[in-house]
Amino acid sequence: MSIGTIKEALEHLRLGRPIIVVDDEARENEGDIVLSAQLATPEWVGWTIRHSSGYLCAPMTAERARALELPPMVQDNEDPKRTAYTVSVDASSGITTGIGASDRSRTLRTLADPLATPSSLIRPGHILPLIGVPGGLTERPGHTEASIELMNLAGLEPVAVIGEVVGDDGELLRLPQLLEFGAQNNVPVITIKALIEELDSEHPSGGAASPRPSVVADQRVIFEVETRVPTEHGVFDLRAYRDRATGADHIAIVSGTPHDGMLVRL
Missing domain, CATH: 3.90.870.10 (DHBP synthase)
Structure with missing residues (x-):
């Protein structure tokens, strides 16, 4: 085998x-x-x-x-x-x-x-x-x-x-x-x-999750945890982030592979 x-x-x-x-x-x-x-x-x-x-x-x-x-x-x-x-x-x-x-x-x-x-x-x-x-x-x-x-x-x-x-x-x-x-x-x-x-892999057909964001020491918002959620509209990645300055939690709903530098409103 x-x-x-x-x-x-x-x-x-x-x-x-x-x-x-x-x-x-x-x-x-x-x-x-x-x-x-x-x-x-x-x-x-x-x-x-x-x-x-x-x-x-x-x-x-x-x-x-x-x-x-x-x-x-x-x-x-x-x-x-x-x-x-x-x-x-x-x-x-x-x-x-x-x-x-x-x-x-x-x-x-x-x-x-x-x-x-x-x-x-x-x-x-x-x-x-x-x-x-x-x-x-x-x-x-x-x-x-x-x-x-x-x-x-x-x-x-x-x-x-x-x-x-x-x-x-x-x-x-x-x-x-x-x-x-x-x-x-x-x-x-x-x-x-x-x-x-x-x-x-960047091929959606492979079923792979999109790449994780990197974390650097001076980042204000840091990645914490992720889960995959299948819906009738497709499969989405839910990513949780924490704001180091305020302690607030944020959730990003991601489909596909985001490009570097994508702007997100907090």
């Missing part, structure tokens, strides 16, 4: 099926199973538990974590990759012990539910939310940011499920083994490098 395409991966995600995302050899050099939390089912969560370390995380935006009142797990993050864990959670209703595939899929769907509130969750639990950095893959090319970007590209709620793929011996699988595993299970394998190239 060869490396899959981003288009193929997005089709699987929209069907609630898993994909495998591989990062750079110089980074963690691992493959993560990635699912949509919005479409999580006991079947596929159970499959993910069986073929991974069983340590399931739920990448999401900082905005989503704030809405659900999910504070960082620790105040001083000593992780070399700066993985941003929050407190662990379970759904506050509809579960038993919280550890089974049915319970974990319920918790994952709750995390992705736009109507969920902080009281929809209990703390601690058996799912570990992760917060993606505001700049996405341009700032941190990790599985957390990659999975959030993939949910946006697929038009799904930007909350994912990830777990590292391991073999029967419990050790991480590397790319040749991951390709073999993907072929055996009909699961597309893509790379973060290819995803970044897709996002940077």
